[in-house]
Amino acid sequence: MKLSKEEVEHIAKLARLELSDEEIERYRSQLSDILDYADRLQALDTSNIPPTASVLKSGSNLRKDQSHSSLQSSDLKLNAPEFEENQFRVPPVME
Amino acid sequence: MDLIGLTVKKASKLLHTGQISSLELTNLVLDRIDNLNPKLQAYLTVTPELAREYAQKADEELLQARKDSQHKTSPLLGVPLAVKDLLCLKDVRCTCGSRILENFVPPYTATAVNKILQAGMVPLGKTNTDEFAMGSSTENSAYENTLNPWDTNRVPGGSSGGSAAAVAADLAPVALGTDTGGSVRQPASFCGLTGIKPTYGRVSRYGLIAYGSSLDTVGVLAHTAEDVALLMECMAGPDPLDATSSDIPLPDLTLPENSDLSGLRVGVPQEYFISGIQPEVEKTVREAIRQLEELGAEIKTVNLPHTEYALPVYYLIAPAEASANLARYDGIRFGLSNDANELLERYYKSRGAGFGAEVKRRIMLGTYALSAGYYDAYYGQAQKVRTLIKSDFDQAFKDVDVIAAPIAPSTAFRFGEHSDDPLAMYLEDVFTLPANLAGVPGLAFPVGFDQQGLPVGMQLMGPHFREDLLLRTTHAYQMVTNWHKKHPTLN
Numbered sequence: 001m002k003l004s005k006e007e008v009e010h011i012a013k014l015a016r017l018e019l020s021d022e023e024i025e026r027y028r029s030q031l032s033d034i035l036d037y038a039d040r041l042q043a044l045d046t047s048n049i050p051p052t053a054s055v056l057k058s059g060s061n062l063r064k065d066q067s068h069s070s071l072q073s074s075d076l077k078l079n080a081p082e083f084e085e086n087q088f089r090v091p092p093v094m095e
Numbered sequence: 096m097d098l099i100g101l102t103v104k105k106a107s108k109l110l111h112t113g114q115i116s117s118l119e120l121t122n123l124v125l126d127r128i129d130n131l132n133p134k135l136q137a138y139l140t141v142t143p144e145l146a147r148e149y150a151q152k153a154d155e156e157l158l159q160a161r162k163d164s165q166h167k168t169s170p171l172l173g174v175p176l177a178v179k180d181l182l183c184l185k186d187v188r189c190t191c192g193s194r195i196l197e198n199f200v201p202p203y204t205a206t207a208v209n210k211i212l213q214a215g216m217v218p219l220g221k222t223n224t225d226e227f228a229m230g231s232s233t234e235n236s237a238y239e240n241t242l243n244p245w246d247t248n249r250v251p252g253g254s255s256g257g258s259a260a261a262v263a264a265d266l267a268p269v270a271l272g273t274d275t276g277g278s279v280r281q282p283a284s285f286c287g288l289t290g291i292k293p294t295y296g297r298v299s300r301y302g303l304i305a306y307g308s309s310l311d312t313v314g315v316l317a318h319t320a321e322d323v324a325l326l327m328e329c330m331a332g333p334d335p336l337d338a339t340s341s342d343i344p345l346p347d348l349t350l351p352e353n354s355d356l357s358g359l360r361v362g363v364p365q366e367y368f369i370s371g372i373q374p375e376v377e378k379t380v381r382e383a384i385r386q387l388e389e390l391g392a393e394i395k396t397v398n399l400p401h402t403e404y405a406l407p408v409y410y411l412i413a414p415a416e417a418s419a420n421l422a423r424y425d426g427i428r429f430g431l432s433n434d435a436n437e438l439l440e441r442y443y444k445s446r447g448a449g450f451g452a453e454v455k456r457r458i459m460l461g462t463y464a465l466s467a468g469y470y471d472a473y474y475g476q477a478q479k480v481r482t483l484i485k486s487d488f489d490q491a492f493k494d495v496d497v498i499a500a501p502i503a504p505s506t507a508f509r510f511g512e513h514s515d516d517p518l519a520m521y522l523e524d525v526f527t528l529p530a531n532l533a534g535v536p537g538l539a540f541p542v543g544f545d546q547q548g549l550p551v552g553m554q555l556m557g558p559h560f561r562e563d564l565l566l567r568t569t570h571a572y573q574m575v576t577n578w579h580k581k582h583p584t585l586n
Contacts, residue, residue: 008459015418015462016425016439017455018447030517031460037518038407038464041476044483051478052485054309054339055534055559056296061338075202081432088428093438 002032098123100265100582103174103322110157110173117150117157117173121217124175128219128266131585134247136239137260139180141220142187146175149217156215170325172215177267179258180221181228182208182313183302191304192224192236192254195424195431195449205302206337207271207313207330214329219267222257226451227421228275228306230254231523232513233282235453240510243285244583245549249507252282258316259286264585269317269326275307276409277502277527279314280539284502284552287541289569289579290316291323292527294560295534296341298327299334305420307413308339310531319579320540320569324348327562346563354571356390361555361568362397362495367526373505375545380501380553383542383572387499390571395495399487404480405528410521411464411477412532417454418461424449456517485533492558497568499555501526502539506549530556538565541578550578 008028012019019027073086082089098120101109109115125143132138153173160166183189183201190196204212212218225235233241233256243251244264251260255272259282262270272279274292283290291314298313305311315326333342363384368377388394426432426445433444450458464473491498503523513520530537535556542553557564573579 003463007463011459011462011466014466015458016422016442016446017450017458018443019455023452023455027456027459030456031463033518034410034460034521035463035473038411038473038477041404041407041411041480042472044401044404044476044480046476046479046483049479049482051475052481053478055485055532056339056341063335071202076428078202079199079429081426090427091435091438091441 003028003035099127101268102318103171103269103325104319106174106268107170107172111160111168113157113161117153117217118147120173121146121150121175124219124267131264131266134242135244135260135264135266136241137222137257137264137266138177138220139190139223139238139257140188142218145187146217146219149212150175153215153217169214169329171211171329173217174269175217175219175267176211177219177222177258177261177270178208179255179270179272180224181273181304182271183304184208184218184221187221189221189304190238192226192238193449193451193454194237195445197431199429201302203302206299206334208302210330211271211326222261222270224257225254226454227304227417228254228273228278229417229453229457231277231281231520232508233257234510235451237451243507244585245287246507246547249509249549250285252285252507254278255282255314255316259283259288259290262286262288262316262318263583265582269315269322272314272316273303274312274314274531275310276413276531277524279316280502280527280537280552280554281523283316283539285507285550287550287552287578287581288316289318289320289323289538289540290314291327291562291565292530292537293327293331293562294341294536296339297345297536297560297562298330299332299337299340301334301336307416308420309416310413320538320566320573321350323538324350324566341560343560346561348563348566350567350570354390354574356387356392356568356571359392359497359568360495361387361392361394362491362498363394364397364399364402364491364498364500366399366402367500371504372501373545376501376503376505376551379543379545379551383553384499386572386576387568390575397491397495397498399491399529401480401483401487402529405484405532406521406525408477408480408484408532409524409528410460411473412481414457414461415464415474416461418458418465421454421458453517481532484529488533488535488556497555497557497564499553502552502554506545506547506551526554535559536562536565538569540569540572543578
């Protein structure tokens, strides 16, 4: 499964990763190798097999919709790059 | 009396009888860390003031307990430990081995960590890890390489390499680690330690910074099965803050006084003894299995036919989950935040600069596997094969109680050995991945050394929630062998 440069650029865009040209080429070949290996799975007949999303036999783990104590804005401020009036400040979304 | 190299159990006895104080013991270990950590780089952050604070509190409680026999204390009271830098400890920076969280200070403590602190353990600091737990050598840490105390030219394993090196070098009697694809068991193996990956859901993941949410577990690295049992008893249990934590009670982990394993059926899976294993590793593991037989266990061959698919399944599911879990690192609420004129640019630049190569690789792999047009072929197919891998174990456990297998194809490798070949690095995990995919518990313990003096480990895997079978079997083995008592000589 050989990925093209454009495909790698597309994935990087989806993942919001800024990559150098050198990185794009390096990952292109490495990801292609890994995906080749992953293609082994195609050999298996899984037509009647259900997928496993979780290994636990889940019951319902929902709780009542009651508010509990949570993080305070003073906690959130600590790590925030820009915090004003109890809000995270962000750059313009679009011009 | 040599106070360096104490097990948790021995330290607990000395502390409770008043022969040593927690402060004395803590200061001794802190001195040793001062001495040896600059070279070994097991710890990223040492917390001496916090440690002394906890030690003093513990000493007060120990005194009370000696005066008043009704005052119940945990056997862990006053014992120091190290915590992998993926588990949040309030007000102590948590880097996850990444530049993107270089200055991140968690406003809360992980449940597992909270439980051991409530029991009175003393936090020495945060240990080095492959970035976001992605790696098998701790070389992917954005900070330093951690050295294997048995041979400082070699890796300690990963991703819990810092925790493993810390315990192996007696920079802590015990440490918390995490195991998503083998990250407790493999470093335990490379460093001659006893390490557990509990059943998925056994220990709360609240405060464990997420990598692969259906695979992540909080584990323990120690010198003995006894010590592992003590930490498990403390940490196990359901948590309202983790919807995937299980309320299935921990079985009785009392370890018997005798080493009789009659009645125990041990399965040996052919698929784990493939060509490509270092011959000494295979020989040593088979010897250990013979030892179990001498103790009365019945050895049977089992088949886990889908073992060879565990690697491709894991390297689709884990990166897919990681791509979702790491989307939160966007430079807005926490973490590295690079200047930008508009929002998207902030994301691209912060993530581009903050993440290392392996993390980027896995994020992209995961993004691809989940993307439109490829989801069914990659992620969807992987989830189905995961079902097959899990049912291999369900089937095998109808015939045997535990499964014995090697942990890694080799002993500790040299730094840089796999730098140019990510796939070769992934192949280090072939024997550990299946347990994470199936959710079953796995316990690693030392079973010998190779010609170069490097530790060889073996693992036992058990049915879901049967950590007792693993611990009892390993304890029996440790009653008649001395591998777990060996410590490296450090200059």
